[in-house]
Amino acid sequence: MQVAAPVRDTNGVTRGALALIINPDEGFTKILQVAKSGQSGETYAFDQTGLLISRSRFETNLVKLGFLAATNKTSALNLRLHDPTAPPVSGTRPLTRMVAEAVSGENGVDVEPSPDYRGEEVVGAWRWLPDKSFGVATQIDAAEAYQPLRVLKLIFIMLLRPAVAVRVGHVRVFLFQFHLAAASQRSRTQIETTGPVHA
Numbered sequence: 561m562q563v564a565a566p567v568r569d570t571n572g573v574t575r576g577a578l579a580l581i582i583n584p585d586e587g588f589t590k591i592l593q594v595a596k597s598g599q600s601g602e603t604y605a606f607d608q609t610g611l612l613i614s615r616s617r618f619e620t621n622l623v624k625l626g627f628l629a630a631t632n633k634t635s636a637l638n639l640r641l642h643d644p645t646a647p648p649v650s651g652t653r654p655l656t657r658m659v660a661e662a663v664s665g666e667n668g669v670d671v672e673p674s675p676d677y678r679g680e681e682v683v684g685a686w687r688w689l690p691d692k693s694f695g696v697a698t699q700i701d702a703a704e705a706y707q708p709l710r711v712l713k714l715i716f717i718m719l720l721r722p723a724v725a726v727r728v729g730h731v732r733v734f735l736f737q738f739h740l741a742a743a744s745q746r747s748r749t750q751i752e753t754t755g756p757v758h759a
Contacts, residue, residue, distance in 0.1 A: 600701035662695035673702035
């Protein structure tokens with residue numbers, strides 16, 4: 561990656577350029593990898609066209625899926641962040657939801673899963689940095705993000721079952737007692753109206 565700025569004289573005439581060459585693998589990606597979490601969490605950067613400018617943690621998977629050529633040494637500057645599950649429009653798939661929102665200048669958080677550039681359902685947050693002219697997104701697979709919630713639901717169900725069983729047991733005992741009381745009342749009423757039965 562190169563960043564260049566003109567060098568002007570006192571009259572404002574451009575006399576040259578100052579260029580800074582940045583290797584995204586060496587510095588930029590390492591900074592973003594600090595935010596890597598779990599098995600699927602990652603933070604990555606992209607330009608205004610949706611081109612990945614940092615390295616993906618899923619390069620091996622991207623090659624297997626055919627989204628990245630095996631001849632590429634890195635995903636940085638070689639992968640456009642398209643949604644592989646969306647139908648192509650004019651021969652090109654649209655950018656992922658997070659990247660499209662960021663490129664349009666929107667910042668946000670999404671807890672509703674949407675497909676990422678691998679086609680996996682993810683949740684995450686994004687921000688466009690207008691003074692730097694690039695965006696940053698952080699995401700995690702929805703299955704991993706909501707795993708604790710599923711465990712909590714399972715524990716809740718496991719705790720709820722005995723409580724429901726006890727409650728159902730109470731209802732059955734009540735109904736049984738009500739049935740006995742009603743049968744006893746019918747017997748007393750029958751004895752009072754017809755008198756005792758003699759053998």
